[in-house]
Amino acid sequence: MQSGTYLRNGPGLWHIGDYNFRHLFDGYATLVRLHFENGRLIMGHRQIESEAYKAAKRNNKLCYREFSEAPKTDNFLAYMGDLASLFSGASLTDNANTGVVTLGDGRVVCLTETIKGSIVIDPDTLDTLGKFEYSDSLGGLIHSAHPIVTDTEFLTLLPDLVNPGYLVVRMEPGTNERKVIGRVSCRGGPAPGWVHSFPVTEHYVIVPEMPLRYCAQNLLKAEPTPLYKFEWHPDSKGFVHVMCKASGKIVASVEVPLFVTFHFINAYEETDEDGRVIAIIADCCEHNADTTILDKLRLQNLRSYTGEDVLPDARVGRFIIPFDGSPNGKLVAALDPEEHGKGMDMCSINPAYLGKKYRYAYACGAQRPCNFPNTLTKLDLVEKKAKNWWDEGAVPSEPFFVARPGATEEDDGVVISMISDKNGEGYALLLDASSFKEIARAKFPYGLPYGLHGCWVPKN
Numbered sequence: 001m002q003s004g005t006y007l008r009n010g011p012g013l014w015h016i017g018d019y020n021f022r023h024l025f026d027g028y029a030t031l032v033r034l035h036f037e038n039g040r041l042i043m044g045h046r047q048i049e050s051e052a053y054k055a056a057k058r059n060n061k062l063c064y065r066e067f068s069e070a071p072k073t074d075n076f077l078a079y080m081g082d083l084a085s086l087f088s089g090a091s092l093t094d095n096a097n098t099g100v101v102t103l104g105d106g107r108v109v110c111l112t113e114t115i116k117g118s119i120v121i122d123p124d125t126l127d128t129l130g131k132f133e134y135s136d137s138l139g140g141l142i143h144s145a146h147p148i149v150t151d152t153e154f155l156t157l158l159p160d161l162v163n164p165g166y167l168v169v170r171m172e173p174g175t176n177e178r179k180v181i182g183r184v185s186c187r188g189g190p191a192p193g194w195v196h197s198f199p200v201t202e203h204y205v206i207v208p209e210m211p212l213r214y215c216a217q218n219l220l221k222a223e224p225t226p227l228y229k230f231e232w233h234p235d236s237k238g239f240v241h242v243m244c245k246a247s248g249k250i251v252a253s254v255e256v257p258l259f260v261t262f263h264f265i266n267a268y269e270e271t272d273e274d275g276r277v278i279a280i281i282a283d284c285c286e287h288n289a290d291t292t293i294l295d296k297l298r299l300q301n302l303r304s305y306t307g308e309d310v311l312p313d314a315r316v317g318r319f320i321i322p323f324d325g326s327p328n329g330k331l332v333a334a335l336d337p338e339e340h341g342k343g344m345d346m347c348s349i350n351p352a353y354l355g356k357k358y359r360y361a362y363a364c365g366a367q368r369p370c371n372f373p374n375t376l377t378k379l380d381l382v383e384k385k386a387k388n389w390w391d392e393g394a395v396p397s398e399p400f401f402v403a404r405p406g407a408t409e410e411d412d413g414v415v416i417s418m419i420s421d422k423n424g425e426g427y428a429l430l431l432d433a434s435s436f437k438e439i440a441r442a443k444f445p446y447g448l449p450y451g452l453h454g455c456w457v458p459k460n
């Protein structure tokens, strides 16, 4: 294994004093570090010192609005103050518990869906170095939790809740300034669809407009609603918009079947024999247009597995977005969902294939019965086959692909995942990405909470 550091972020602490959080996404961010050097692995973990986390520790209570939790107010005046601080963003969390990215300039930033929850950390010590301050005046309170990050750019979407739409923005390495590429106006209403992630191709940014939409009323509620800060609007339809990266122009905007996704896998341009783009293919982990997955991620559900098969079905949803001006796009399963046990989330690809025609993806699938994705699966989207890794009672985290230096094949590399075994103990698992067979495992000295997304920090 080459030298370098794998970092994984995720919500890892779900209580403050004797108050217990209710949803997976509420937990305070825990970073885990796997440092590979000369065939040895050094592991460590640490909490991110966000304002939300520090205030909760100091006051022994929740002080900021998390994904589903909000601080309690006891009178009307305080409630009015709450509304004001919600609109100004002051009461929103900066708990950067979703992902971690290495920017083109080497800075390592932890992220969540609130813009203020962009926090720079030291990948060696896991020290919290401070806020990542955007120096532009774009404002806004929320962005996609998953920017597209390469050596040359950082692209993200800023949903506009007032005039429903999305700003597509770009930031260059070495700067903190996001610049607007263009704007997409929503075609359905009453608010933009939730954009946890979005894909790009070589020349286009794909903007999904999911019928699971942000909901202003739910944002104001102190108690979680069935869909948290969101609302399902099947009548508002689902759309996919395609923006040219160079000009900011919308080159296609199609209605698509209803869909629910957190994570896009990848996208690419389909061309004809003259090299003209005829369609965009965009793949995602698609929950069969069923929003119940959000509720299944409540801690009570995750902690009370009875042996019943309660994980809702999911698939690799493939959007086909034509460039011939037709009003509709298609959504199909890219492979038979039985190949991966009809569970599908937490995906990665070889980053060299970002935005390009690709064949392989790595994700978590299901070996049923289960209440949570419990396999690692390698998807072959050409042969339409999957290879699965499973261990009874084990919960694997997102499989993360790291290419072998000098690799020429798409799947020449390793896949890293952290596993919680059936006794709650943990280990790092390395699979050969090509055969999907185990190469090595390294037991951790202690068990770890579940975690979400990671990144690779190359040895400098």
Ligand SMILES: CC(=O)/C=C/C=C(C)/C=C/C1=C(C)CCCC1(C)C
Binding pocket: 011, 024, 025, 026, 065, 066, 067, 092, 093, 097, 098, 112, 113, 114, 142, 145, 219, 229, 452
């Ligand atoms: C952990 C994960 O995947 C998602 C986390 C999402 C969060 C923390 C969302 C927070 C939000 C608020 C606190 C209010 C505004 C809406 C929204 C962005 C959902």
Ligand SMILES: CC(/C=C/C=O)=C\C=C\C=O
Binding pocket: 098, 262, 293, 314, 343, 344, 345, 346, 372, 373, 452
């Ligand atoms: C863990 C998860 C979905 C699992 C269901 O199949 C989604 C996480 C989303 C946030 O990053």
Ligand SMILES: [Fe+2]
Binding pocket: 098, 145, 146, 196, 262, 263, 452, 453
């Ligand atoms: Fe995510």
